[in-house]
């Protein structure tokens with residue numbers, strides 16, 4: 016058994032770490048100040064500039080196939096890099112990426128949607144959730160009915176990340192009520208904002224925020240169908256599946272950075288004439304955090320490795336998402352506790368992380384949905400206890 020990174024993995028991981036440390040972390044104080052004024056910590060043009068700089072470091076399109084100018088990295092390497100990105104709370108991500116399901120586009124759609132998204136010239140969002148259908152995504156109602164060569168879309172999507180900024184949306188609509196959502200009754204459409212949908216910003220406890228998208232008789236030409244008619248729900252599940260190992264990878268970076276801050280603070284802050292780190296109460300919080308971080312690391316890397324083996328990653332990704340999201344919430348909570356009143360202030364990023372990581376237990380499948388998937392796999396005999404080593 017080999018738990019070591021290869022030389023290549025270590026070199027790429029270290030270069031990503033260097034980039035984040037040298038180019039992104041110095042922007043943190045300014046980002047915090049701006050966010051306190053309810054402005055984005057990093058605006059779109061600054062993000063693009065940083066992404067171009069990262070491109071010179073060799074980071075462009077981590078998951079993007081080489082024919083589109085990307086790196087097409089294995090999932091393990093993508094996971095390692097997302098962990099590095101997680102170390103900074105500046106809302107940075109490497110450029111050259113597009114939603115995984117945009118590769119189902121035909122040649123004309125690739126030119127119109129996929130390539131400009133990879134280049135950063137257009138912003139996409141993905142919409143399946145509705146006011147009446149979140150965890151129960153099969154209950155979506157937004158409808159598309161044919162009208163000549165067009166389709167007419169009516170309904171509402173909600174909680175859509177980037178929904179207020181996006182130039183176009185990949186929206187899953189019901190096209191055949193008889194067949195039902197799981198029976199091939201849904202279709203994904205590529206819909207430009209100019210076609211008439213509107214967005215309404217939703218205030219959340221996090222920085223930035225998702226949006227509701229409202230479709231009232233939005234006319235979409237049939238050439239904007241993504242993939243096949245009837246394939247919408249399947250594509251939606253593919254989109255969601257991707258995040259299930261990347262979200263906890265990101266969480267790992269947050270938890271490591273936050274715990275590092277707690278260790279430093281415990282070694283310097285004095286009460287009752289000695290360092291707080293000399294108290295067992297503080298030591299236990301540090302120890303529990305370290306153990307949970309380490310446990311999460313291996314669940315996440317195994318999920319990514321499962322993807323690289325070409326195996327079905329759903330079970331291992333759900334375990335990584337469930338544990339990783341819980342872990343980062345518990346770690347950040349302890350890190351705040353160790354910092355006492357300072358942890359609660361906006362002088363430090365801890366309260367920001369506290370708000371940010373809470374989302375990880377909710378979106379792209381709640382904790383409860385991950386538990387449902389994990390237990391169902393065992394109860395129905397799809398997976399063995401012990402996974403691939405069983």
Ligand SMILES: Cc1cc2nc3c(=O)[nH]c(=O)nc-3n(C[C@H](O)[C@H](O)[C@H](O)COP(=O)(O)OP(=O)(O)OC[C@H]3O[C@@H](n4cnc5c(N)ncnc54)[C@H](O)[C@@H]3O)c2cc1C
Pocket residue numbers: 141142143144146148149150151173174175176177219224225374377378379380381382383384387
């Ligand atoms: C900031 C943010 C960004 C998001 N971005 C996107 C996006 O880009 N695109 C998109 O389509 N969606 C997005 N979402 C939606 C997100 O995926 C949903 O909010 C999530 O899936 C939960 O759905 P819900 O909010 O309707 O909760 P509900 O499904 O109503 O669940 C409410 C509670 O009941 C629990 N529950 C539900 N059913 C069961 C059950 N059978 N057994 C046990 N417990 C159950 C849930 O776990 C939860 O705790 C985003 C959400 C947020 C908050």
